[in-house]
């Protein structure tokens with residue numbers, strides 16, 4: 001087994017993943033490469049000539065999409081041969097037909113994570129933060145009640161990954177104005 005670890009950080013858009021991860025990387029003694037799973041999927045699709053722009057990812061058929069998901073997991077596992085990895089991703093993705101698991105069995109097993117960490121905050125805070133940023137966020141569209149359901153589903157899907165892989169499952173609260181505290185807890189979890 002590799003001495004390097006793959007860790008997964010999940011959380012709804014706007015919960016503060018980017019903010020807390022940036023802070024945590026400054027505090028951590030060890031080096032981690034942070035990989036955004038969506039970015040890696042797009043790069044994988046691009047290499048295979050399946051998409052030139054991110055928007056085109058939506059038009060890829062389900063079976064091909066699943067293959068890209070698995071190929072991206074494999075390429076991240078290769079990165080972990082010589083460095084510690086943090087994969088930033090979503091446990092659940094809302095679609096008009098229901099929630100899609102961000103980490104289905106073939107992805108979870110391909111990544112073989114040591115730890116899965118969910119960043120969480122109150123639905124009100126997530127709603128507010130998703131409005132602050134200039135990106136188009138699905139949490140902003142979901143509204144507070146929708147976010148509560150989304151968080152619950154994401155938690156269940158993340159805990160299923162823990163069961164599938166044996167990874168530790170930690171939930172860290174990113175309270176308002178306390179991103180640094182969340183970052184400290186994240187570092188403790190990663191290095192513990």
Ligand SMILES: Nc1ncnc2c1ncn2[C@@H]1O[C@H](COP(=O)(O)OP(=O)(O)O)[C@@H](O)[C@H]1O
Nearest residue numbers: 013014015016017018019129175176177178179
């Ligand atoms: N603990 C916190 N308290 C208040 N605002 C926060 C906190 N953490 C993050 N934010 C703000 O919330 C917004 C979304 O954060 P971001 O890190 O982009 O989230 P994500 O990467 O999960 O989508 C940003 O404007 C950020 O400054």
